[in-house]
Amino acid sequence: MNVIEVEGVFWGPRGRADILSDITFAVPQGQIIAICGANGAGKSSLLRLIYRHQAPRRGTVRLMGRDIWLMGAPEAARHLAAVLQEQPTDFALTARQIVALGRLPHRKGWAAGLSGPGGEDATIISAAIRRMDLGAMADRAFGTLSGGERQRVMVARALAQEPRVIVLDEPTNHLDIRHQLELLALLKGLGLTVIATLHDLTLAAEFAERVLILREGRILADGPPDTALTEANLALAFNVHARIDRTGDAPRFSFHL
Numbered sequence: 001m002n003v004i005e006v007e008g009v010f011w012g013p014r015g016r017a018d019i020l021s022d023i024t025f026a027v028p029q030g031q032i033i034a035i036c037g038a039n040g041a042g043k044s045s046l047l048r049l050i051y052r053h054q055a056p057r058r059g060t061v062r063l064m065g066r067d068i069w070l071m072g073a074p075e076a077a078r079h080l081a082a083v084l085q086e087q088p089t090d091f092a093l094t095a096r097q098i099v100a101l102g103r104l105p106h107r108k109g110w111a112a113g114l115s116g117p118g119g120e121d122a123t124i125i126s127a128a129i130r131r132m133d134l135g136a137m138a139d140r141a142f143g144t145l146s147g148g149e150r151q152r153v154m155v156a157r158a159l160a161q162e163p164r165v166i167v168l169d170e171p172t173n174h175l176d177i178r179h180q181l182e183l184l185a186l187l188k189g190l191g192l193t194v195i196a197t198l199h200d201l202t203l204a205a206e207f208a209e210r211v212l213i214l215r216e217g218r219i220l221a222d223g224p225p226d227t228a229l230t231e232a233n234l235a236l237a238f239n240v241h242a243r244i245d246r247t248g249d250a251p252r253f254s255f256h257l
């Protein structure tokens, strides 16, 4: 079954030309997909359509087979969690309270507030905190955490949401190499559908089963890393000369102008 279907989608800001054009792809349950492309290619815009933040100008985005705009935000959030680059502004909340926000879509009454998540919720929240190795800082104010620690809190919040799909915008930003590898390994091991934008092509090649390359708001390539991440596609997508050394275990990318 496809958990996400993006069909014939166009999007642009109000009163402006299209930024995304004719985007069609479907993501089966459990697939790990990386979205790559140059700055301004439309990666974050595409993610915003998938996590129901903005509606397509034309075309449809379906989540679990249903038009995402025919379901309410809480219902969408029970299926799909997003980890974004913009982080919450409520820096006074503790890490644990931010993770607890992930339970809101599951509570009766959408605005149930922060007070006292009940037994099952507390267990899920603690598990997410443990999984992201945040135990030592769970009761600290979010604003006092480092960029990488905050990023892990945001992933823990997404896990607490118990979604089928996690959408992440540049999840490895702010993370040191070990935490990058740990996060991607963890995401792979969840058994969930994962859609992530990644600038690092080596990480994309290693992490994703499928790579979708955007160029000027259109899909330039869509396939397994070896097929999508070719020298010709990278030259087109990034406007650089690309060399790929495939003699080792993992492809090595080098670029020049």
Ligand SMILES: Nc1ncnc2c1ncn2[C@@H]1O[C@H](COP(=O)(O)OP(=O)(O)OP(=O)(O)O)[C@@H](O)[C@H]1O
Residues within 6 Å of the ligand: 013, 019, 037, 038, 039, 040, 041, 042, 043, 044, 045, 046
């Ligand atoms: N609300 C908006 N109003 C005007 N322009 C927008 C808006 N949202 C996005 N854009 C423009 O659309 C283009 C695509 O932006 P987007 O953030 O999707 O690119 P991206 O591939 O994620 O880039 P980056 O790698 O730099 O994060 C950019 O030129 C951006 O300036």
